[in-house]
Amino acid sequence: MDTAVLRPGGKMTNMPMTVLSNSAMNERLSGGMINKVFKIFAVASVVIKEMYRRKDFYVLLILIVLITGMLGSVHFFDDGRIVRYLKEVCLLLIWIASLVIAIATMARQLPGEKENRTIFPLLAKPISRTEVLLGKYLGCWLACGIALFCFYFFFGCVSASREHQWHLINYFQAATLHWAMLAILLAFVALGSLIFAAPSSNGTISFVLAFGILLVGRHLNKIALRNDEPVRSITYGIYYAIPHLEIFDVRALIIHNWPAIAWKYYAIAIAYALVYSAFFLAITCALFRRKALN
Amino acid sequence: MRSSTTLPFLVLALLLVVCFSLATSMERPAGLRAHEGSDDIMAEMLGESRRMFANHFFVKADAYFHSGFYPTIFDDQQSFQTPHMAEDAGALKGRNRGEETEFMGKPRDIIEQFSRHFLPSVHTHLDEGGPQGFKPGQDLGEEGGDVREILPWLKLSAEMDPNRIETYMVTAYWLRKRMGKVDEAEEFLREGLNANPGNPSILFELGCLYEENRKEINRPRNIWTMAVDKLDAMPKPHTEDQDFMLMQLTLHLARLEESQTNLPAALHWLERLEPVSPQPDHVRQEIEEIKKKLAQSASRHGGSRP
Numbered sequence: 001m002d003t004a005v006l007r008p009g010g011k012m013t014n015m016p017m018t019v020l021s022n023s024a025m026n027e028r029l030s031g032g033m034i035n036k037v038f039k040i041f042a043v044a045s046v047v048i049k050e051m052y053r054r055k056d057f058y059v060l061l062i063l064i065v066l067i068t069g070m071l072g073s074v075h076f077f078d079d080g081r082i083v084r085y086l087k088e089v090c091l092l093l094i095w096i097a098s099l100v101i102a103i104a105t106m107a108r109q110l111p112g113e114k115e116n117r118t119i120f121p122l123l124a125k126p127i128s129r130t131e132v133l134l135g136k137y138l139g140c141w142l143a144c145g146i147a148l149f150c151f152y153f154f155f156g157c158v159s160a161s162r163e164h165q166w167h168l169i170n171y172f173q174a175a176t177l178h179w180a181m182l183a184i185l186l187a188f189v190a191l192g193s194l195i196f197a198a199p200s201s202n203g204t205i206s207f208v209l210a211f212g213i214l215l216v217g218r219h220l221n222k223i224a225l226r227n228d229e230p231v232r233s234i235t236y237g238i239y240y241a242i243p244h245l246e247i248f249d250v251r252a253l254i255i256h257n258w259p260a261i262a263w264k265y266y267a268i269a270i271a272y273a274l275v276y277s278a279f280f281l282a283i284t285c286a287l288f289r290r291k292a293l294n
Numbered sequence: 295m296r297s298s299t300t301l302p303f304l305v306l307a308l309l310l311v312v313c314f315s316l317a318t319s320m321e322r323p324a325g326l327r328a329h330e331g332s333d334d335i336m337a338e339m340l341g342e343s344r345r346m347f348a349n350h351f352f353v354k355a356d357a358y359f360h361s362g363f364y365p366t367i368f369d370d371q372q373s374f375q376t377p378h379m380a381e382d383a384g385a386l387k388g389r390n391r392g393e394e395t396e397f398m399g400k401p402r403d404i405i406e407q408f409s410r411h412f413l414p415s416v417h418t419h420l421d422e423g424g425p426q427g428f429k430p431g432q433d434l435g436e437e438g439g440d441v442r443e444i445l446p447w448l449k450l451s452a453e454m455d456p457n458r459i460e461t462y463m464v465t466a467y468w469l470r471k472r473m474g475k476v477d478e479a480e481e482f483l484r485e486g487l488n489a490n491p492g493n494p495s496i497l498f499e500l501g502c503l504y505e506e507n508r509k510e511i512n513r514p515r516n517i518w519t520m521a522v523d524k525l526d527a528m529p530k531p532h533t534e535d536q537d538f539m540l541m542q543l544t545l546h547l548a549r550l551e552e553s554q555t556n557l558p559a560a561l562h563w564l565e566r567l568e569p570v571s572p573q574p575d576h577v578r579q580e581i582e583e584i585k586k587k588l589a590q591s592a593s594r595h596g597g598s599r600p
Contacts, residue, residue: 076446077469077478084358085446177412218409219368221402239405247409256361258414258425265411 043135051143060097083162094151106189107199109136169260180273181248187280217246243276348455355447362414365397383467462486476507497521541570
């Protein structure tokens with residue numbers, strides 16, 4: 001009996017299933033783990049290819065470059081060294097563009113497969129639903145990482161053109177924290193694509209929630225303390241329950257050239273993002289395994 | 295044959311009608327603009343809401359002055375009621391209370407405590423070095439540190455609301471005092487005067503520019519005197535800000551006359567200063583001293599006469 005296995009690059013190979021000795025079984029198990037990783041990466045690579053075939057990323061990048069370039073051409077009081085307003089606008093555009101790319105890409109992954117009926121041939125291959133989901137998630141996250149790299153590289157160039165210095169550590173921290181925030185958001189959108197009826201509703205709700213958390217997330221505790229019970233407890237409960245995406249927004253530090261964040265706190269923030277992403281992904285996987293696809 | 299000769303005239307008549315129609319349709323908005331007293335496209339698009347944006351940009355400039363360490367609407371704003379950059383520039387009377395470094399208060403929970411590592415959480419001023427080289431009380435003089443970064447927001451604020459006086463004063467102050475851009479400061483103040491003819495606050499700042507940067511005597515004296523006249527012509531009682539401006543004008547005029555040893559004029563301005571000064575006793579003491587000097591010089595002149 002032959003089993004089809006999805007190799008990186010999407011090529012199928014046939015592997016004979018035979019009775020294995022204990023040592024061979026262990027070897028195969030570890031090989032199985034690698035196989036799983038390969039399968040996840042194979043799905044992810046398809047998602048990345050999809051992103052660079054679509055025009056969203058290029059359009060957003062060109063928009064960022066154009067708007068920043070136009071604003072950069074304005075000189076205030078004949079001083080060519082003024083840069084922070086430009087950094088602020090550029091970073092704001094980068095944040096908006098990254099949210100658009102992340103939410104729009106993730107929201108259409110599973111519903112798109114269902115709508116085109118490609119989910120059935122995909123799952124007919126020796127790949128589990130969890131692997132498909134993780135592959136889709138990883139693909140979107142890596143695609144966002146590539147987009148962020150381009151955006152932050154452009155930002156670094158704009159900044160260096162006026163300041164004549166690279167704050168490489170600060171930019172690295174800002175970009176990676178931003179990417180970690182997108183990991184949480186993508187996991188949430190993946191969950192939303194199983195709960196909400198259409199990608200549009202999922203996208204809209206995810207946008208509203210993400211913007212809401214980014215704008216008032218850090219102030220919910222202050223709002224809670226100004227209210228009486230039971231509103232206070234409910235608001236505080238929400239404050240503790242929501243993923244604090246705003247922690248990852250270090251634009252103010254970058255714009256005003258504050259010193260780099262201490263690595264200890266940076267690592268805690270990354271761990272925080274991993275925990276929340278894993279939590280949302282676990283729920284999504286559990287739901288996806290039980291979900292009827294037709 | 296007849297139609298071929300009349301056709302060009304008909305076409306010309308049609309073109310004339312089209313031109314006339316276009317002219318009337320374009321005349322109306324132009325007339326409306328003239329009626330509103332502004333031909334600024336921004337004013338037409340945003341209407342009165344541009345004042346709100348102007349205020350937002352002015353506050354934004356102050357947030358830049360603090361390198362992002364600034365209270366939100368959810369924080370205690372007692373110590374940021376008057377923008378510090380305007381207070382430092384002498385454009386507004388300070389109404390701030392409480393410790394400006396403490397608006398965040400103590401962290402209320404572990405999330406807030408943690409999130410402060412990812413925010414500007416130290417009180418700094420750009421003219422004292424900003425976050426990189428901040429030393430409290432340090433004055434970078436004309437180097438000004440990165441004070442230039444507040445200018446785009448001030449310029450935008452002035453574009454949005456040309457009648458917001460403090461924008462011109464603050465911008466001119468930082469331009470001439472901390473960036474050595476005296477010509478740009480003067481040009482900006484003159485733009486302000488065009489939009490607000492005879493405004494005492496802008497006249498005061500213009501006088502300061504001529505006195506401190508161009509080292510002139512007569513021009514600042516004339517400008518400040520004109521500003522005092524404008525203030526006197528305003529309906530009474532004066533607002534707190536008008537009294538504050540009168541205090542600044544009379545104080546500067548008194549100092550200018552003292553430096554020129556024109557003691558009677560200095561006495562006159564000190565007497566005008568006394569009722570509006572926050573330290574009237576101190577001013578009274580100065581008046582007495584000048585009166586003594588005047589009496590001494592009068593007796594000296596009287597004694598020397600044959």
